[in-house]
Amino acid sequence: MKSLRYIFPFVFAVLSAPTFAADAEAGLLAIKSLGSVNGQALACSEAALAARAKQLMLAHAPKTQRFGAAYEEATQEAFLAQTRAAGTCPDATSLTDRLNRLALQLADTLPVVAPMAK
Numbered sequence: 001m002k003s004l005r006y007i008f009p010f011v012f013a014v015l016s017a018p019t020f021a022a023d024a025e026a027g028l029l030a031i032k033s034l035g036s037v038n039g040q041a042l043a044c045s046e047a048a049l050a051a052r053a054k055q056l057m058l059a060h061a062p063k064t065q066r067f068g069a070a071y072e073e074a075t076q077e078a079f080l081a082q083t084r085a086a087g088t089c090p091d092a093t094s095l096t097d098r099l100n101r102l103a104l105q106l107a108d109t110l111p112v113v114a115p116m117a118k
Helices: 002-043 047-060 065-085 092-109
Strands: none
Touching (some): 002 065, 002 092
């Protein structure tokens, strides 16, 4: 009977692992998109939007190298693409709309977890 008590949590963890992996990938894609908006906002001198993107990143993304690197790489790629294109920047309204949609997506895929009380 004691062995069943230890086996159940293991079976539960194994069966729910694919769900966690899918959630992590969806979250990673959202963070990459957030980095892309951040890079474009930085290249277009939209400091307030870039600050909001960073705030969303810090609030939602797990504090791991994988998520941090994905955000930074997407930011750099978008910044370079915008500056190399030498085209016109999107207006602040369209960048704000993209950021608002990403905020909603992040709330679903990577909800903010309140820190535990000490």
